[in-house]
Every structure is written in C-alpha cells, then in structure tokens.
Amino acid sequence: MSAADQIFAMLRESSQSGAPLYLQLRKSIEEAVNRGLIGPGDALPSERDIASKADISRVTVRKAVQDLVKGGILVQRHGSGTFVAPRMERVEQSLSRLTSFTEDMARRGMSVRSVWLDRGLYAPSPDEMMVLGLSSTELVARVARLRIANDTPLAIERAALSASVLPDPEAIGSSLYAALGTTGNRPVRAVQRISATNLGDADARLLEVPPGVAGLQIERISYLASGKVIEFTRSVYRGDAYDFVAELRLTGPGEEIRP
Amino acid sequence: MSAADQIFAMLRESSQSGAPLYLQLRKSIEEAVNRGLIGPGDALPSERDIASKADISRVTVRKAVQDLVKGGILVQRHGSGTFVAPRMERVEQSLSRLTSFTEDMARRGMSVRSVWLDRGLYAPSPDEMMVLGLSSTELVARVARLRIANDTPLAIERAALSASVLPDPEAIGSSLYAALGTTGNRPVRAVQRISATNLGDADARLLEVPPGVAGLQIERISYLASGKVIEFTRSVYRGDAYDFVAELRLTGPGEEIRP
DNA sequence: GGCTATTGGTATTTTATTGGTATTATCCCG
DNA sequence: CGGGATAATACCAATAAAATACCAATAGCC
Known part of the structure; x- marks a missing residue:
C-alpha cells in the first residue's frame, strides 16, 4: 500500500465524524507525516489527484494543504508539486505561547494540584500601596499558593490585588483570572520580569530543596x-524542575522557500 | 465524553435548584472552563445546539453566554461560533532584540564590551553532531565570549555552528548574526529555553561571583x-545583575484556531 | 529551444450554519 | 394593577465551507 493510499485510508476512517472536510483531510495528512509514512522530501499526490480520489473539491484539498504549508509541515513548488518539508525538528505551536502553569503541566501529562498558603485581606505594605495605587485606608487581598505537579512542589505564587476587585479571596476557585472575569475585572495586558535568584530558607523548605539552590x-x-493596575504577582519556580520555552520568529524579507 | 457533554451533565445536576435557567447554564459553562474541560480557543456548541440539547430556548442560552462574554470568559464571532477566550499571550519579540545584548545594555545607559574566550574550528561533540546535523568528518565552529557592561562581567555566551556556514570564526565582527546574514544564512526562527542554574566554578570565576550563585x-x-538548524547557543547571565522583561497581552478574536 | 501536459495559484459564487435583534408572552412580587 | 425579570418566537446578517472556472509557473519531452 502506497503512502498516498494511507492518507486516503485514514480519511475514510474519519469520514463519519461530521467535522469539516478540510479538517479531516488535514488531520489525515498530518498523521501520515508524523507516523513517517511519508518522510521529508517525499512528494504528495497532486491536489487534483487527492481531490478526485477522495471525491471532494480541489479547493477543499487546497485549504487543508495550505494550512499545513503555513504550519511548516509541507512545502509547495508551483508547477512542480507538494512535498513534505525537510525540517529536522518541528516546533509545537503551543511553545509560542506563554502558558499558564496548569495548562503547561497538563500538556506534559502531569497531574497538578495546589495548596493554599495564604488567602485573606490585609493592610497594604508601602510597596503594594504604590504599585496597586491604594490609599492607606483600603485593603489588599493577598493570595499565595504552592503549586505541585506529580507530588513534586514546583512553584510558589504570591499575588496581591486591590480588595475592591477581589473582596472575598476565600471564594477563589482554581483560577484567579476566572474569578476576576466574573466581576468584569479581567486584565488585558501584563508586564513580566524573569530573573534568577537563590532560594531563601522559607521558600526552599516549601519547595523541598536545599537553601541557596537557584530558582x-x-x-x-x-x-x-483602562490602564489601571489590577494585580501584582511574584512567583518562584524551582530552577531544576521547570523552565520556560519560547519560540521566536523573524519576519520580513528574505523568507524565500528553498528550491 | 466530549467537553460539550460535560456542560450538559453539570446542567442536569443543577436542574432541580429552582434558580433561573440562564443562571444554571452560566454556572455550568463557567465551571467547565475553570476546570479546563474546555480550554482557550476551543469552540462551544452553537447556541442552537445547546438550546435543543438542554431543551430550553435559544434566547435563554444567549442570555447566559452573553454574560460570560461581557465577563471576558467567552468570545463570540458572528457567523463563526462561540469560543473560550484566549489567555494572555506573549508579544512577539524580534530575534535580534533578544540576542542583541549590546543594544539592550546601551538602552540602560551602560558601556559595553566583549572579551573573546574562544573562536575556532573543532571536531564536533556528539551533542553538536546531533543538534546541528553534522557528520563526524565535518567541523563545528565554536564562538564564546564574555560580555561586560560598565566593567562588570554580565554574561557568558557560547555558540556552536556548522563550519559550512561560518568557515572563518576569526572574521566575526561585533555581531554574529550580521556575519551570518552576509553569507545568506540568516536564521528566521528560534526556540529558546530559559531556566535557572547554580553557577559552576569556572563560570562563576569569569563572572566574578562566588560559585553557586544563581544564574x-x-x-x-x-x-x-528551510528548517535546517544553523546555530545552538547556551548563555549564562548573572542572576543578580540582569533580567528579562517580556510584555504580555490578551489577543483579540480572529486568530487562527489550532492548526 | 520551444511546445505542452501537469502542477500549483486565484477569483468568484453558492449554500448552510452561525451569531444578532426585535417583538411578544409569561410569571413573580410589590 | 403594574414593573421587572424571565423566557419563547420569528426573522436578519455575517461568516465559513465548498464548489466552479480560470490563470500562471514549472518540468519534461520532442
């Protein structure tokens, strides 16, 4: 059975799903590539061949193929054909996003849980008053939790918010942002600063590592x-067990595709 | 059981409560999102589907959905569907910006200079052969330098490239990327991993800090x-003197949903 | 070298499905 | 009795999915 036939076989299997045709086809091709049925440099059948064999319109085939070209999985050459892109390593698209802790860990197949270290209303510290724009008569809501993946403590998160946007810290469910969303106080922008630090005694004990380890x-x-500051968060991650991955892209001229 | 079914299951559970229908539904959807049963970018069933399956009017469904849209939890696109709102995403950062140590420091008003630690052609290590896709007969170009701002050593940068793209490491000027650009080997994409580590003896000595300090x-x-790997770089920054700042923002609707 | 079949590229249109809106009936509570 | 919240009906408008027809570049043959 040829590699091309494998695509059609997979396509027939999924033909009951009710999903859009181009999505079914895209998935079939993607799987054929991922399983190595067709390797880098191999040619796909022509768009017209795929269309007639699968009994769908060529534009629909094209839609599926185009998506994969945009994703860097396939390469097309006008007048020549469509080929599997010759890359050695494919980057998961999710890497381009700075994901939340829970999402990120779930993607790695880890079970995640949190332990509350602190949840309550306090008189604000001078720092908090300044950053959050509070007066000395207002209160600050502090939320702190230890995040645990597969029974290994990985991070300590400490957030400070104005009590006016989070009057009842005890009522937070699993997501702080979801709780803010229901009251219409959803952040739309954030500035984040990443640095390295040697863990202090208290934090090291919580994360179950020796004091002084890098975090x-x-x-x-x-x-x-509106531009108003709504939240200030300081988190510490265990340096030996967690790291941040980011994908960067250069845009602009010079993006010609290799012959 | 599909994510959509989860919503209906929760809805049935609460169907005896006597609360208004749209409140029950709103809560069901909210919980499904908070628990991660449906994640950012995922589509909800159409309003008509929800209405018929839950056996309530579409306007009632709409009332519930609208509340969540106002709260920023969901996003609707006319003619397209209802989706879980995207979370905060990283602002695209150009490759040159992150790598250009010189530029970054100049912005902070610091004078910058570099000291070459190593520049030459070597037989590749197994790691380098694998990442760069070299055979054992090819050579690898290694470039290492100590970056100094205001007479304080701040970072050690070690890069490895195939000798075919950088035949003469000695000829590099101030910018590695400029040297690559002139030979037509400009990188268009990069994947970057940020983590924390305790500095070893050699690196600590170069950076003039005690061994074990966080970096x-x-x-x-x-x-x-073309997808070919062109460069592998490992850099260590002094944790106490340098940090990375990233801006995040909530992207609006209209982005491509999971290819 | 030039012709031609074959390849990908593009514009336009049709149709089904989606959210959006105005209007009306109903219930509860003061 | 009225006002607000709740819910249902019927219709409008935007979008995406898919098909048709045609354009343009490449490869390969003569």
Missing part, C-alpha cells in the same frame, strides 16, 4: 483595559 | 527558512 523568579504586573 | 541560563536553537 526562577517571575514578577508580573497586570493591567485592565 | 539565568538560556539555550537557543536557530533555524533557517
């Missing part, structure tokens, strides 16, 4: 659409 | 348009 420290200030 | 470690793999 990633992330400070974040979140803003509402 | 930011950045590993980067750069790709050409």
Whole structure:
C-alpha cells in the first residue's frame, strides 16, 4: 500500500465524524507525516489527484494543504508539486505561547494540584500601596499558593490585588483570572520580569530543596483595559524542575522557500 | 465524553435548584472552563445546539453566554461560533532584540564590551553532531565570549555552528548574526529555553561571583527558512545583575484556531 | 529551444450554519 | 394593577465551507 493510499485510508476512517472536510483531510495528512509514512522530501499526490480520489473539491484539498504549508509541515513548488518539508525538528505551536502553569503541566501529562498558603485581606505594605495605587485606608487581598505537579512542589505564587476587585479571596476557585472575569475585572495586558535568584530558607523548605539552590523568579504586573493596575504577582519556580520555552520568529524579507 | 457533554451533565445536576435557567447554564459553562474541560480557543456548541440539547430556548442560552462574554470568559464571532477566550499571550519579540545584548545594555545607559574566550574550528561533540546535523568528518565552529557592561562581567555566551556556514570564526565582527546574514544564512526562527542554574566554578570565576550563585541560563536553537538548524547557543547571565522583561497581552478574536 | 501536459495559484459564487435583534408572552412580587 | 425579570418566537446578517472556472509557473519531452 502506497503512502498516498494511507492518507486516503485514514480519511475514510474519519469520514463519519461530521467535522469539516478540510479538517479531516488535514488531520489525515498530518498523521501520515508524523507516523513517517511519508518522510521529508517525499512528494504528495497532486491536489487534483487527492481531490478526485477522495471525491471532494480541489479547493477543499487546497485549504487543508495550505494550512499545513503555513504550519511548516509541507512545502509547495508551483508547477512542480507538494512535498513534505525537510525540517529536522518541528516546533509545537503551543511553545509560542506563554502558558499558564496548569495548562503547561497538563500538556506534559502531569497531574497538578495546589495548596493554599495564604488567602485573606490585609493592610497594604508601602510597596503594594504604590504599585496597586491604594490609599492607606483600603485593603489588599493577598493570595499565595504552592503549586505541585506529580507530588513534586514546583512553584510558589504570591499575588496581591486591590480588595475592591477581589473582596472575598476565600471564594477563589482554581483560577484567579476566572474569578476576576466574573466581576468584569479581567486584565488585558501584563508586564513580566524573569530573573534568577537563590532560594531563601522559607521558600526552599516549601519547595523541598536545599537553601541557596537557584530558582526562577517571575514578577508580573497586570493591567485592565483602562490602564489601571489590577494585580501584582511574584512567583518562584524551582530552577531544576521547570523552565520556560519560547519560540521566536523573524519576519520580513528574505523568507524565500528553498528550491 | 466530549467537553460539550460535560456542560450538559453539570446542567442536569443543577436542574432541580429552582434558580433561573440562564443562571444554571452560566454556572455550568463557567465551571467547565475553570476546570479546563474546555480550554482557550476551543469552540462551544452553537447556541442552537445547546438550546435543543438542554431543551430550553435559544434566547435563554444567549442570555447566559452573553454574560460570560461581557465577563471576558467567552468570545463570540458572528457567523463563526462561540469560543473560550484566549489567555494572555506573549508579544512577539524580534530575534535580534533578544540576542542583541549590546543594544539592550546601551538602552540602560551602560558601556559595553566583549572579551573573546574562544573562536575556532573543532571536531564536533556528539551533542553538536546531533543538534546541528553534522557528520563526524565535518567541523563545528565554536564562538564564546564574555560580555561586560560598565566593567562588570554580565554574561557568558557560547555558540556552536556548522563550519559550512561560518568557515572563518576569526572574521566575526561585533555581531554574529550580521556575519551570518552576509553569507545568506540568516536564521528566521528560534526556540529558546530559559531556566535557572547554580553557577559552576569556572563560570562563576569569569563572572566574578562566588560559585553557586544563581544564574539565568538560556539555550537557543536557530533555524533557517528551510528548517535546517544553523546555530545552538547556551548563555549564562548573572542572576543578580540582569533580567528579562517580556510584555504580555490578551489577543483579540480572529486568530487562527489550532492548526 | 520551444511546445505542452501537469502542477500549483486565484477569483468568484453558492449554500448552510452561525451569531444578532426585535417583538411578544409569561410569571413573580410589590 | 403594574414593573421587572424571565423566557419563547420569528426573522436578519455575517461568516465559513465548498464548489466552479480560470490563470500562471514549472518540468519534461520532442
């Protein structure tokens, strides 16, 4: 059975799903590539061949193929054909996003849980008054938790918010942002600072590592659409067990595709 | 059980409560999002589908959905569907910006200079052969330098490239990327990994800090348009004197949903 | 070298499905 | 009795999915 036939076989299997045709086809091709049925440099059948064999329109085939070209999985050459892109390593698209802790860990197949270290209303510290724009008569809501993946403590998150946007810290569910969303106080922008620090005694004990071990420290200030500061967060991640991955892209001229 | 079914299951559970229908539905959807049963970018069933399955009017469904849209939890696109709102995403940062140590420091008003630690052609290590796709007969170009701002050593950068793209490491001027650009080997994409590490003896001595101090470690793999790996870099920054700032923002609707 | 079949590239249109809106009926509570 | 919240009906408008027809570049043959 030829590699091309494998695509059609997979396509027939999924033909009951009710999903859009181009999505089914895209998935079939993607799988054929991922399983190595067709390797880098191999040619796909022509768009017209795929269309007639699968009994769908060529434009629909094209839509599927185009998506994969945009994703860097396939390469097309006018007048020549469509080929599997000759790359050695494909980057998951999710890497381009700075994901939340829970999402990120779930993607790595880890079970995640949190332990509350602190949840309550306090008189604000001078720092908090300044960053959050509070007066000395207002209160600050502090939320701190230990994040645990597969029974290994990975991070300590400490957030400070104005009590006016989070009057009842005890009522937070699993997501702080979801709780803010229901009251219409959703942040739309944030500035984040990543640095390295040696863990202090208290934090090291919580993270179950010796004091002095390197940790990633992330400070974040979140803003509402109005520009008002809504949240200040300082998190510390165990340096040996967690790291941040980012994908960068250069845009502009010179993006010609290799012959 | 599909994510959509989860919503209906929760809805049935609460159907005895006597609360208004749209409140029950709103809560069901909210919980499904908070628990991660449906993640950012995922589509909800159409309003008509929800209405018929839950056996309530579409306007009632709409009332519930609208509340969540106002709260920023969901996003609707006319003619397209209802989706879970995207979370904060990283603002695109140009490759040159992150790598250009010189520029970054100049912006902070510091004088910058570099000291070459190593520049030459070597037989590749197994790691380098694998990442760069070299055979054992090819050579690898290694470039290492100590970056100094205001007479304080701040970072050690070690890069490895195929000798075919950088035949003469000695000829590099101030910018590695400029040297690559002139030979047509400009990277268009890079994947970068940020983590924390305790500095070893050698690196600590170069950076003039005690051994064991926390450092930011950045590993980067750069790709050409063809997908070929062109460069592998590992840099260590002094954690106490340098940090990375990233701006995040909430992207609006209209982005491509998971290819 | 030039012709031609074959390849990908593009514009336009049709149709089904989606969210958006105005109007009306109903219930509860003061 | 009225006012607000709740819910249902019927219709409008935007979008995406898919098909048709045609344009343009490449490869390969003569």
